[in-house]
Amino acid sequence: MHKKLVAPSLLAADFANLQRDLEMVNQSEADWFHLDVMDGVFVPNISFGMPVIKSIAEHAKKTLDVHLMIVDPDRYINTFASLGADNLSVHYEACNHLHRTLQSIKSEGMKAGVALNPHTSIHLLEDTIQDIDLVCLMSVNPGFGGQSFIENTYQKVSDLKNLIERKNANTLIEIDGGVNASNAKKLVDAGADVLVAGSFVFKSADPTSTIKDLKEKIA
Ligand code: DX5
Ligand code: ZN
Numbered sequence: 001m002h003k004k005l006v007a008p009s010l011l012a013a014d015f016a017n018l019q020r021d022l023e024m025v026n027q028s029e030a031d032w033f034h035l036d037v038m039d040g041v042f043v044p045n046i047s048f049g050m051p052v053i054k055s056i057a058e059h060a061k062k063t064l065d066v067h068l069m070i071v072d073p074d075r076y077i078n079t080f081a082s083l084g085a086d087n088l089s090v091h092y093e094a095c096n097h098l099h100r101t102l103q104s105i106k107s108e109g110m111k112a113g114v115a116l117n118p119h120t121s122i123h124l125l126e127d128t129i130q131d132i133d134l135v136c137l138m139s140v141n142p143g144f145g146g147q148s149f150i151e152n153t154y155q156k157v158s159d160l161k162n163l164i165e166r167k168n169a170n171t172l173i174e175i176d177g178g179v180n181a182s183n184a185k186k187l188v189d190a191g192a193d194v195l196v197a198g199s200f201v202f203k204s205a206d207p208t209s210t211i212k213d214l215k216e217k218i219a
Contacts, residue, residue, distance in 0.1 A: 002172060002193045004218040006211055007032035007065050009176075009198030010056065011047060012145045018052075021202065022059040028211045032063040032087075034176070034196045036145075039070035042094050043143035050083060057084035065134075065194075067115060067176065069142050070094065074101055081108035089113030089136045089174075092120055102131045115176070117142065118150050122160040129169045134194070135160060140177030145198040149178030154190050161191030181217060188218040 008030050013021040025033060035053060040046040047069075057064060066085040070076070073090040080088050088110045095101050098114065105112040113134035116122065118141060125135065137156055140147035157173060164171050174194035175187050184195055197214060204210040 003031075004188050004192075004215075005031035005172075005194040006214050006218070007034040007174070007194055007196045008201045008207075008211065009034040009036060009145065009196050011036045012198035012202035014202070015048075018056070019059055021207075022056060024207055025211075026059075026061045028208045029215045030062065030201075030211045032065040032194070033060045034198075035064060035066045035085075037066060037068050037070060038143060042071045042091065043069045045143040050079065053080075053083045053085075063087065065089070065113075065174075065196075067113075067136060067196075068094075069115075074104060077101070077104050078108055081110055085110055087111040087113050087134055089115045089134060091115045091117065091142075092124060093117055099128055099131065102128065106133075113174070115142070116156075118152070122156055122163060125160075125163065126167075129163055129167050129171055132169070132171050134172045134174055136174045136176050136196075137192075138177055139175050139179070142177070146203075147178055149180070149183055154186060157187060157190040157192050181213060184214055184217045 038045045038047040063086045065087040067089045088105045102112040111133035115136035139153040172193040175192045176196040179195045179197045180200040201207050
């Protein structure tokens with residue numbers, strides 16, 4: 001059984017006080033930093049890019065989990081590796097040759113992740129699951145923080161867990177969007193390994209203890 005992880009999403013951080021927020025996560029019980037890269041084409045929003053990630057990498061002391069919400073992600077795989085990404089997730093919906101993309105990510109020394117939009121079936125990963133280190137199940141439509149959790153995600157988590165076990169794969173299940181204290185435990189019970197939390201952490205009165213509480217809930 002994998003250790004259950006919490007990955008605060010910096011999309012909800014205070015960008016004018018980014019170093020402060022990075023240090024908060026460094027000192028907290030959080031496991032990973034989740035970084036959302038949006039191109040304004042794959043999703044209807046633009047977040048941050050290379051120079052910001054470079055600065056984040058200089059201060060962040062934990063795993064950098066980079067979630068690409070961009071078209072044609074193959075163009076930037078080596079760039080994200082050199083910026084210091086540990087995990088690189090691409091969207092299933094943005095890849096014409098997913099198997100090749102996964103191999104490229106791994107050949108750059110990163111863990112390979114695949115993100116699925118809420119409408120995308122986990123069954124589409126039947127033939128690639130053994131090549132995937134991390135599946136990021138979107139529990140909101142990607143593009144924005146602070147949206148409400150889509151309930152159908154629980155079923156997707158347990159279906160994906162079954163697929164992983166049936167194929168004898170070693171893939172982590174990550175949940176991204178609308179995660180909070182009331183769905184965290186249920187998600188982990190359904191088979192989730194990593195919970196991304198943006199607004200719930202950074203908009204709370206005491207982010208450090210919010211992270212601690214989330215970790216306790218899923219321990
Ligand atoms: C949404 C992003 C998420 C987002 C989660 O497109 O992929 O990582 O930051 O934010 P919350 O936790 O606020 O839903
Ligand atoms: Zn994300």
